[in-house]
Amino acid sequence: MTDPRPGLIGRRLEGVDGIIAVSSGKGGVGKSMVASTLALHLAEKGHSVGLLDLDFTSPATHVILGIDGLFPEEEYGIIPPVTHGINYMSITFFALDKPTPLRGADVSDAITELLAITRWGDLDRLIIDMPPGLGDATLDVIRFIEGIRFLVVTTPSKVAYETVRKQLALLKKLQIPIIGVVENMTREPTDYVSLKVENDGAQYLGAIGYDERLEESIGDEARLKETKFYAEASKLYSKIN
Amino acid sequence: MHEWALAEGVIQTATGIAEEQGLEKITEIVVRIGELQQIEHDILQFALEQLRTPLMKDAKYTLETIPGKLKCRICDEEWTFNPQGVGEAESEAIHFVPEVAHAYISCPSCGSPDFQILEGRGVLLASITGVKPDD
Ligand SMILES: Nc1ncnc2c1ncn2[C@@H]1O[C@H](COP(=O)(O)OP(=O)(O)OP(=O)(O)O)[C@@H](O)[C@H]1O
Ligand SMILES: [Mg+2]
Ligand SMILES: [Zn+2]
Numbered sequence: 001m002t003d004p005r006p007g008l009i010g011r012r013l014e015g016v017d018g019i020i021a022v023s024s025g026k027g028g029v030g031k032s033m034v035a036s037t038l039a040l041h042l043a044e045k046g047h048s049v050g051l052l053d054l055d056f057t058s059p060a061t062h063v064i065l066g067i068d069g070l071f072p073e074e075e076y077g078i079i080p081p082v083t084h085g086i087n088y089m090s091i092t093f094f095a096l097d098k099p100t101p102l103r104g105a106d107v108s109d110a111i112t113e114l115l116a117i118t119r120w121g122d123l124d125r126l127i128i129d130m131p132p133g134l135g136d137a138t139l140d141v142i143r144f145i146e147g148i149r150f151l152v153v154t155t156p157s158k159v160a161y162e163t164v165r166k167q168l169a170l171l172k173k174l175q176i177p178i179i180g181v182v183e184n185m186t187r188e189p190t191d192y193v194s195l196k197v198e199n200d201g202a203q204y205l206g207a208i209g210y211d212e213r214l215e216e217s218i219g220d221e222a223r224l225k226e227t228k229f230y231a232e233a234s235k236l237y238s239k240i241n
Numbered sequence: 242m243h244e245w246a247l248a249e250g251v252i253q254t255a256t257g258i259a260e261e262q263g264l265e266k267i268t269e270i271v272v273r274i275g276e277l278q279q280i281e282h283d284i285l286q287f288a289l290e291q292l293r294t295p296l297m298k299d300a301k302y303t304l305e306t307i308p309g310k311l312k313c314r315i316c317d318e319e320w321t322f323n324p325q326g327v328g329e330a331e332s333e334a335i336h337f338v339p340e341v342a343h344a345y346i347s348c349p350s351c352g353s354p355d356f357q358i359l360e361g362r363g364v365l366l367a368s369i370t371g372v373k374p375d376d
Contacts, residue, residue: 001273002366004250007257011249056340077246078337091341094334098344101354109362110340117246117337 005116009144012077012115015122016050020179020240021141024153025163027132030184030208031153032060035129037230038151040065040221041237043085047124050080053090054141055131056102056110062092066219077119084221089118107136115144134167142176149177151240152202155185156193168200179240180205182233206236243337244281247364248288252297255369259296264371267297271368275361277309277322277339279332285364300371309361311346318350322361339363 013019022035032055039051053061062068065084071093072078080087091100091110102110120126128148131137141148150171154164164181171178180203183193187210197204208229217223224230255270270289274280282304289302309322322342324332331345339362347354 001368002254002258004247004254004364004366007253008246008250011253074243076249077243091338094338094341095344096330096334096341100341100344102340102343103355106340106343106358110338113338113340113363116250117243119246 003112005112006144008116009112010146012118012120013126013145016120016126017124018241019126019128019145019148020151021128021130021138021148022151022153023130023138023167024132024160025134025167026154026160029132029153029155029160030182031132032064032129033214033229034151034153034182034184034208034233035127036061036064037224037233038237038240039086039127040084040225040230041234042125042127044225048087048122049085050087050089050120050123050126051129052114052118052126053092053129054111054114054137055129056091056095056100056107056137057131059090059092059095059129061088061129062090064218064224065221072118075119077117079119079121087120087123089114104136108140111137111140112144134170142174149179151179152181153184154181154193156183156187156190156207158192161193161196165196165200168197168202172201178202182236183207185210205239206232208232208236244284245288247280248285248292251289251364251366252292252294254366256294256296258366258369259371262371263373264296264369265374267300267369267371269301269303269368269370270297270366271303271305273305273307273365273367275307275309275339275363275365276324277335277342277358277361278363279324279336280364282306305367307361310359312357312359313348313351313353314355314357315353316348316351318348319359320349322346 042049070081080089194204211229
């Protein structure tokens with residue numbers, strides 16, 4: 001008995017030049033904000049970009065970008081709808097706003113299915129919003145997606161970095177390229193994280209300050225692009241190739 | 242039409258296995274279709290026909306249907322998926338990603354969505370038969 005899907009994944013992604021997983025060992029650090037705004041930033045710069053939300057229990061990029069009322073087209077597979085200049089795919093299309101309680105093996109199966117049937121076409125960059133941690137989704141994208149690179153998000157907290165440090169060690173051990181570490185929600189300048197990151201052999205890309213006014217811009221692309229968050233984040237993103 | 246994507250997977254995987262086993266032609270491909278995914282057999286069959294390569298030009302395609310067997314992890318109840326009880330939008334969603342069934346289906350005995358898909362989830366390549374050059 002052979003699963004016919006994994007063999008398709010490489011083909012589905014062959015038109016994509018670079019794939020970036022926005023990830024963190026830790027939850028709630030701003031991965032979805034970073035993934036969404038990175039996709040917006042690249043689209044704004046004129047790149048063709050895809051955004052794949054792989055967080056099946058708490059998908060969030062559709063809320064951040066205000067995506068509603070879309071559904072992928074079925075054509076020899078499924079074609080991501082284009083919104084805000086981004087080719088977009090998320091489990092929310094299929095969960096219809098219901099909670100989807102999934103165990104590990106199911107998560108893995110659902111990820112395999114989505115990667116095997118989604119036809120991204122030609123893209124400069126595909127951004128993947130990852131669920132927190134080093135579980136099934138992380139192991140699956142590493143297993144299935146050749147050439148994937150990780151953009152790692154942390155907060156200034158020692159508690160967050162403790163897990164991020166382990167994630168960096170794991171990625172290194174597996175020889176997965178790490179683009180760098182973004183320090184999000186800083187409240188005052190400290191060099192705790194930047195020193196740690198360099199010590200742990202990764203590139204520190206910079207900090208994004210805590211933005212009091214970010215919340216009121218959620219769901220509205222134009223307002224998101226006017227936030228302090230977006231301005232600071234875009235500066236970091238321009239260092240990413 | 243997403244049957245095409247799965248048919249492509251079947252052909253590609255069968256080709257890989259044939260190469261591994263050194264087959265010069267494939268005579269039969271057996272595909273198991275889990276009922277949970279509600280695959281359109283005609284479309285899958287048609288797609289498989291269209292995607293034939295010289296390696297499998299005379300191969301017989303055998304499509305077997307496997308009922309979607311679910312088992313509750315809480316109370317051990319086992320039951321068979323019945324698409325009749327599921328709405329159209331929900332059915333379509335399960336068709337694309339069968340795991341979202343956990344959002345729409347729960348155990349008929351205790352109501353828990355924490356069930357296991359024992360078998361009959363989606364499309365599997367059950368076996369291929371073929372001939373080697375020296376057969
Ligand atoms: N720099 C920031 N300033 C203010 N609020 C922020 C900032 N970055 C993120 N947030 C807010 O923090 C919350 C968590 O962000 P987000 O959902 O992006 O985190 P996450 O890492 O994706 O979480 P999860 O692990 O649940 O996927 C959100 O409400 C988001 O708007
Ligand atoms: Mg998130
Ligand atoms: Zn039960």
